[in-house]
Amino acid sequence: MIQPRSAHPPFSRRTIARLVQVAGLFDILTVVVPHPRGRMEAVMDFVPAAGVLSAHAATVVVGMLLVYLGAGLRRGKRRAWQVAVGLTAASIALHLVKGFDLGAAGVAAILLIMLLATQDRFTTIADPAHRWRALTALAGFATAGFVLGFVEIAVRANRLDGTPGVIDWAKESALGLIGLDGPVEFRYRLGADAVAYTTGACGLLAAGVALVILLRPGSRRPQRDGDGEARLRELLQRYGGADSLGYFALRTDKALIWAPNRAAVVAYRVVNGVSLAAGDPIGPESAWPEAIGAWLADADRHGWTPAVLGCGNAAGRAYRKWGLDVVELGDEAIVDTAAFSLNGRPMRGVRQAVNRMRRAGYTCRVVRQRDLTETELAAAVRAAELFRDGPVERGFSMALSRFGDPRDADCLLVLCHDEQGVLRGLLQFVPWGADGLSLDLMRGDRTADNGLTELMVSAVLEQANHLGVRRVSLNFAVLRSVFARADELGAGPVLRLWHRLLLLASKLWQIESLYRSNAKYQPSWAPRYLCFPTARDLPRIAVAALTAEAFLPTPRLPSLRRAPAADATEVLA
Template identity: 30%
Template sequence: MLSDESLRRDGLSRPPAAGGPATAPHARPVWPLALTAALVAALIAVPAFAGSPHWLGRLSQVVTGSPLRPEHAVVLALALALVARGALLRRRAAWYGLVTLALLGLLAVVSGDDPPWRLPLLAAALGGLWLERGRFPVRPHPERVRTAVKTGALLLAATTLLSLVLGGVSVRSVGDVASGLGATGAPMDGASWLPGVLGLAGAAGLLVLVITLLAPDPAPPPGDEAERARVASLVLHPGSDTLAPFALRRDKAYVFSADGRAAIGYRVLFGMAVAGGDPVGDPASHADAVRAFLAMCRTTGWRPAVLGASGALLPAWGPCRSIGFGDEVVIRPAEFTLSGRKMRNVRQAVKRTENFGVSSEILPERELTPALRDKLLDVASHSLGGAAERGFSMNLDELLTGYHPGAIVAIAYGDDKEPIAFQRYVTAGEGISLDAMRRDPGGPNGVNERLIVEMVDYAAERGHGVVSLNFAAFRELLDSDERGLLEKAGYRALHLLDPWIAVESLYLFDKKFRPSYKPRSVVFRSWFDIAWLAAALLTLEFGRTRPAQRAAGPVTEPVHHLGRS
């Protein structure tokens, strides 16, 4: 029997008990509760605004009971606004916060500080919150709770020490410190500034505690070697997508379908859980893997997103939104030919390398000798100008380190028999995908075209149905002859930024091969996530990957990775 913790880690949940409600509590909308909390926060903030109508002030006291000082009203309103947002995101800590406010109100009524007519109102609110507790499945992560406890303890110690050491007053007890934070704001003897400082510290501490407890879970550690070996076996499934091999990056964590026959590799950044491409493994289990991924995001508070989803699987993401942002460039070896006028540029490029005495070979990465591997890494370093390897959705890591021994390397040699360029490919279901394309800047032009042509021939000989090349971002914009005002501005921006992002130049390079295009989309939960989504995607695609290291052993045995003999 799986434990609750293991189910949580795998993004699953236990089925409802027999006779239970047909609709899970977390499936019911929470916006009415969030809206109510936001309205209450707005009413609490009323005393902070001078010249508010008298009737609005009386309405404010319906929720506060007693009049509040303006500074206290601002702090409580901000805290409750954060709680309202947390309620919208189904955070259990937000539910705790609302219950705590209701209990404090009841305590104030019982103690005589608030009018007794508020008792039935608060009791009804408390009862309603208790009945709706199932709508808030996102529990605070233990690390967040520990941080909040430490922050609270540090704040209490700091304010106490401040009043004892710096206040210049005779403080007989911690109760005297608390009196300095009272609603009257009366100055303590000998330190008129102390109540204000303590109040400011208390306000900041309260907001920090609320933000900490409402934060999503921290990013998980990458998958361990056992999980990665499972994923490596799923990558080999004939139904896996051409982006499937990139799930084996060492910085990705994994969530598996209930039957274990499909998995999604993802990374968490800025609260966004970003999956790279479609699930890997059996297509019959892809939808279940998507459900497991979304369930995991619900229980951790992460915002789900996908970079590079195929159109065929978009319906599986349900109410999530999607934006097409480009196309994967694919060549079908059975249909590829160098004949014809349209392929003249490619033929000339290949012929040019032959005239320069360039030779080539294709071999498994596991067969590279240490000396050759070092020379190829030098080529990679020169090709990037010393910059770090980057990428996420269509890039693998551990370039030529031996960690991914199922990779195939196409190498070009100059007339002196020294390597001048190489390309690394990885198998994906019935196809192979380009991972890295590196060329020494001093080498002759045309070597990349030649290596691609030879890899297409290699794939055709071994029965691979597809060779996936690069990604053509914003292809329709770049390929359009008629552009409106916004399209012209977008095209101009891509053209100016091309020296750094190489979107246009890469598209023009791929276009020479007359390829097919497979649309890819970004999937995300809500338009409210768009800023965090953009920050996460840009960081993932253009941030540094982990440094290359010699691997102690392969991800999995490379059986069936290369040939189909």
């Protein structure tokens, strides 16, 4: 059995990363602090003034790059180690050239020895494609800088000393990319500075962009064979009732990593260097440690930051045993269908909305996808596409992001028609074990009467006993406890501040409205958790999660479209 280990990088690796960053800051400091005049004069007996100035500039650049490399070294990236070794070796020579600084060169030499002695700690697999992209970027920006510098020299051809030829122009432009002066002499300082700044800036840009691309974390395209898909569905049939998010592991943009005995699996997606899992591992709880261990080992091998979005209580404890920190992310609204009723004062608002819609002639049909005809399903798919708010298909942790797929025949649909028989709204619920449903898709015609959502949700809850459903999971409410406690008497200033911040965020992401829309059905609340390695990783994880959920720009996910587009009249009729 795989034994739990810390999700944090080894302490020695973190220490090395910090030492490299400190050395980078030290390099920058050696340039800022003035050198003794005698030492500079001694150096200039062997090195021209332009070389000394270039060494000062290059030392600053090397220092900044060493600071940047710290994050990659902390994650054990082999390429970060290789670049750090090269930069540290270069800094030794630069310290000697810029001022014969033996102390700084000695510090760099000690750092170089330390890096060489600990190379076995940096084994993260690099993405081969990044190497060629980095070379392409380096060549592209360097070529652009060379051409710009050459053109600037050509424009000033009548303001040059002597008659340098085209070859000299090319040498001047090429050497300018690395901050050196070439054979061309300008009559005016302004012209020389313009060429130097243009070529030098392009050279730095080429090196910087290439380095960023080279050190970018790799990604992974989900590859799911037929056997893996079949095994996943088998596990969902046997253990899917444990987690309302289990069915969403069938998303095609999620990769699967299995326990060695294939008894359990973790579904995840790599987003911006974050291996982002969602929900609980699928399988018996006794097999979770092996699957979690395999997933964390895979993330460590590729230098990805592991994170779990929206797991339950039992999974949170399992991830914590593997060294991840766990914080509450929010609550999931779960309705007990046996206890649901539109009667009573707490349900007054929902009851009034439902009755108003029924008087207006709206009716709901609750049906499994497999029971729809091809024509009916195609119309529902086109309506879902038409009703979508915006071009982006949102969702990751609690969304399937497809509709009408033959693989989802067990999904339950609620189709709402008006008195003319026009389809005005629809819901899709995915299976949650044998006796549960989890809300996936909610779409409605924005011109329909107010109360459309209440009518559709109430329809499925009222017919639940007939369908053999005893629990229904509705939307997830982020930081629900903040909204709930802020309404209570005696809420403190910190809680009120949190509440105000969430209200501001709600203008973009509808956080409060989702909570209010769930609360009206009187659900029970099940906490969901976020798991992560360290607090410093939270900004990176937050960006990855928002990107995966399509709240930040990202390539569009496959559309729900399953049939050719039609105009509104044809779709809704």
